[in-house]
Amino acid sequence: MLSFTCDYNEGAHPKILEKLTMTNYEQTVGYGEDEYCKKAISLIKEKCKCKDIDVHFFVGGTQANLTVISAALRPHQGVVSATTGHINVHESGSIEATGHKVISIESKDGKITADGVQKVYDNHFNDGSPEHMVQPKLVYISNPTEIGTIYSKAELTALSETCRKNNLFLYMDGARLGYGLSSEENDLDLPTITKLCDAFYIGGTKVGALFGEALVITNNALKSDFRYILKQKGGMLAKGRLLGIQFITLLEDDLYFNMAKHADELAKLIKAACIKKGYSFLSESSTNQQFPIMPDSVLEKLKQNFQFSYWERIDEKFSAVRFCTSWATKKDDVLKLIAAIETV
Amino acid sequence: MLSFTCDYNEGAHPKILEKLTMTNYEQTVGYGEDEYCKKAISLIKEKCKCKDIDVHFFVGGTQANLTVISAALRPHQGVVSATTGHINVHESGSIEATGHKVISIESKDGKITADGVQKVYDNHFNDGSPEHMVQPKLVYISNPTEIGTIYSKAELTALSETCRKNNLFLYMDGARLGYGLSSEENDLDLPTITKLCDAFYIGGTKVGALFGEALVITNNALKSDFRYILKQKGGMLAKGRLLGIQFITLLEDDLYFNMAKHADELAKLIKAACIKKGYSFLSESSTNQQFPIMPDSVLEKLKQNFQFSYWERIDEKFSAVRFCTSWATKKDDVLKLIAAIETV
Amino acid sequence: MLSFTCDYNEGAHPKILEKLTMTNYEQTVGYGEDEYCKKAISLIKEKCKCKDIDVHFFVGGTQANLTVISAALRPHQGVVSATTGHINVHESGSIEATGHKVISIESKDGKITADGVQKVYDNHFNDGSPEHMVQPKLVYISNPTEIGTIYSKAELTALSETCRKNNLFLYMDGARLGYGLSSEENDLDLPTITKLCDAFYIGGTKVGALFGEALVITNNALKSDFRYILKQKGGMLAKGRLLGIQFITLLEDDLYFNMAKHADELAKLIKAACIKKGYSFLSESSTNQQFPIMPDSVLEKLKQNFQFSYWERIDEKFSAVRFCTSWATKKDDVLKLIAAIETV
């Protein structure tokens, strides 16, 4: 049985384990203030081409999202998110648990637009009694989105301008950022994201690390006392070095982007096979997640040899599913899947 | 200038002020444990035809809603509400501030249905990983709704059965309950609501009191330690007698229902005048709030002599507005409004 | 049976009920934006001799405290309070429920000192890892304190200077402020408090109003978006006029201070009677609350004709109790109490 269920089925790229083993007996200070974290931060500043950023490491994405948002908002402020946004559906109410409403915007492709944000803003502030409603203050986007789509430079620029005009923070959840930036259709890069967003994170867990997300804060207003809140929410890892070491390994020699590219290319093969069979897709994805809409009868047969995620029912006979590739996916296994798709 | 803006433009029914003045020098204990509160509770039990209920008094509705919901839910649980529900739009994120998500259901008439609730429930528990999502646990309805519609006995019964089958609490926000129960089209009453809901409140602020809402808890699971949370959220009035005295006055001789009936009847006159002119309505209301859709040009003229609430734009030339009546509205003033509607 | 249990046993000064009755049929806008609230705010600005303040009205003190503190603090910040502070013991964890720790300082007289605050501050910021601890940010004091003592101008000035030096907010809970400012031993006044505190409230509930506290915010950093949080916490009264009208009545002709003076003077008689009998006191109070330490046998006899609050056991034979006077206390009743104290 081959699994294309998600991009965190395996451990981590072997170089990460090697590096952890190699440094195992060194004594370092705790809580992210060790030399490895410092070096990783320095590498991230290089990649972002910006020295004036703060970097904090997290073990996971939910933790990163809730800590950033909790640190950024006053009690009456809320987060604007696509209805499909991870914080809106799959984090068990983590944002609300810190006291804030997620103001959702309908979205078919998982993205939100500058216009959409402007409309939410106007609806709020043009009301005679805005204080009876939650005040929108931070815009949350995922890139790639939860359904594999990516923001173009033009889209992100427009969003950023709208946010700045209206004094809103723009925050990018980059759980799968590598897959986005390595996509053939991508025209964004880390320095541009650094310029356009107030904060974003470079996701490691889903891109070849054992775990780990590197949060980049670019807006000074969000930097103050961040470590207090990191600690309070349980996100400050005692042996912080584990995060520093992993991000050094990921960023040296572009391992991070190479792994992502590998996964994107394999996903493209799956996509092509589906197109060839005439299947449509839930979303236009050029990243490592593909969401073909396939006949239930075909899915039934594929299930005998392959694991993948059931996504949603489309109609009586068709369903959308997700095939996911990662650094660890082997081309041979993808070819087996493609053969099966073509023949069933 | 005559105002039909809302049902809390005036002070209170004069009998309430008389009773407060009459009892002013009596010494009572504080925090709702005085003899007046006890008597008011006893009257409410009579009206609900149920001895096995707990009653707590609040100064206002937002306070009541957030306290009940906070007391009822564990951290991972959320409230199901119509998108138009007061807690979803006009309480400044009060529910989220206590840590809970409002799971909204689209609704055109302000009501939510048994089917709608069942669907939300199924979507959650049929998912492979429900623990990644907020668990629906309490259903919030307003009766009358924010746009004046009311639940029929059949609708409320179906909703109640669905909630009980799925182990969900059903809570009714009765900010304008009097107007609902006094409506010509209503077939509900307090004993039925007591049987079908786990908690609800009898709204005083908008129905002739200076302020005050009487929360009725029927489900034993919601009764325990309620006064702690009432105090914690700032809802425990020091001179609790003020609430007891007001509810005694409202409930003796059915003053509460008589005032509501008066308002409903006047609203019906306004409705008839609008129908006569061929205007349609945002919602089918038989209560004290009417939402006619009128030409902007007509509204412009009415505004010269009357105040009312602008609700929402319908199209380029038409808008929905709200006319609201109350215990204090005079028939003469309504006739003036009608004459204006008919002639402009 | 005569009650000296607390200062909110009765309704309100009759002038308040008269004014409410007189204005009852006027139509006003809701939520504190009516003309009465505006006039009350204007009167408060006059009394404080400062135009650059924001004023918001609350129904009760717990509500005021939790709203101010929640609005002032970021998630990792806490409130410094005396162990006896109302927020630390008698508000059911209202502050913690908004996410913040109460950092308590031991205090024998209910007050906290500039030195005490400096020590808490230094302990925090001199630690190698302050981010592992709650950051002190706001100092909460009550004046008079929960045990009747008052701050001198010198004490409050020192506290204010220490707070400003260390970038801490100073907030005064003035639930019984009138009794403090009317005390013979007081050398503070509203303009001075306005200068020295970042926020404070003038308590009405315990000083002759039906209910109501007027919050004064002097520090611009605390003013922004306050009404959102007032609404969110359930503290925004629909018929805000009720608060405006009451504070107008209290402040016109100094009714507020005259009522407080009346109560303080009667309390002084009780104090003198206790001193004459050789009783010591739990605290040095010159305000309307007196805490004599009396033999249990004496208390047993007094209880037959008088109600008062049991405070705490001192030793096997002695207990501290509280006698409380108010605007409504009659001199004759105090004389009866004194006679009883002298003769038992």
Added chain:
Amino acid sequence: MLSFTCDYNEGAHPKILEKLTMTNYEQTVGYGEDEYCKKAISLIKEKCKCKDIDVHFFVGGTQANLTVISAALRPHQGVVSATTGHINVHESGSIEATGHKVISIESKDGKITADGVQKVYDNHFNDGSPEHMVQPKLVYISNPTEIGTIYSKAELTALSETCRKNNLFLYMDGARLGYGLSSEENDLDLPTITKLCDAFYIGGTKVGALFGEALVITNNALKSDFRYILKQKGGMLAKGRLLGIQFITLLEDDLYFNMAKHADELAKLIKAACIKKGYSFLSESSTNQQFPIMPDSVLEKLKQNFQFSYWERIDEKFSAVRFCTSWATKKDDVLKLIAAIETV
């Protein structure tokens, strides 16, 4: 420079890295539902000699504490802790951030007693108005405590009985549990702790794991829907296998306890050297943390070759410091430290 600063200066016991490397390419499901987690749970049930427990894995202790406490309490309930308790001082207000007060009890040895708990309970429930105060509901203890002391079986039994009699939960923070159970003076074991506590965790981070704490829930009332809250607070590790694999390694062949014993024995040597020099101690510790009180002049010299934690000033010339050993501490290094202590 040799460091005795803490027990998480190094990576992890090499067997852990070996096992992670060995299993790296296996595909497993995420979020703690993989076969390794299941096996680890099964091993823990064996060690605890109890099948009827739930086990959940966390990355760190602050995360574990705040999740358990948040899951266990209703909004008005608080946690009883020693003033020195980790949650009371060194978790940045994490408990308050979930809405709950930490009710602290003074303690000289870091422990709390059955009598102390009973007193807190009685003070609360014997008050006339308990609902004005936070209700104590869960007792938090650390074993070993933050200053190295341990609970005897008799003490823990008494505490457990008091908690059960009063319907309080008893929760043990076992961040350093291994060192406690391996101490010469210990008479507790996992099955006894399982019987006496409602929940506790077996700490891995400070006892030789890369990271990880295994929470054991014994009380059914605390089990329901726990994974929702684990996810909501950001504590659910995507690659849950990393925790399962580590705990399998720790518990197989008693590696966990052997590492702890090694550390305790080395700490005992340090203790003996201090005693020999006539130094007293901040606490009576038989575990891996030793808190001698030494002259500042001596500390000044030791600092030239050794790192250790400054704890607190005792008087003008003496300070308490902490020397900490771990699985990774070498006997030779301890002998060097001892030689230095003996000769300076």
